Amino acid sequence: MTKKRRNGGRNKHGRGHTAIIRCSNCARCVPKDKAVKRFQVRNMVEAGCQRDMRDASVFDSYTLPKLYMKLQYCVSCGERCLLLLLPFPDVTVQLSTPVLSAFDLALLARSEILLQGQPSSLLPTALTPPQV
Secondary structure (H helix, E strand, O other): OOOOOOOOOOOOOOOOOOEEEOOOOOOOOOOOOHHHHEEEEEEEHHHHHHHHHHHOOOOOOOOEEEEEEEEOHHHHHHHHOOOOOOOOOOOOOOOOOOOOOOHHHHHHHHOOOOOOOHHHHHOOOOOOOOOO
């Protein structure tokens, strides 16, 4: 059977079993090495309230503590939250459009020149097809 990924979508090289964690979004059980992990640092207070607190504070240079969160998502929630960058279908190459080689381009150019009534000797020699 063919294998899609060398690591099997996990980071478990040499370990037989890893701990189970819960997804931060949907609480699904996910192996710890397969989960999408992000570390988020946010201010405890939003910017508008920070200015009010700074004006009302007695201390001159008091810095508010930050909120440190380690978020662990399952693969589907990580994909849904746009944490995993997946290719969009409209960006992929459409195989219905033909790819023309230099030989095909030379044939098209020769036919256009002949249709205009000009001799085919105007074509560059590098693009002319080999004589059979």
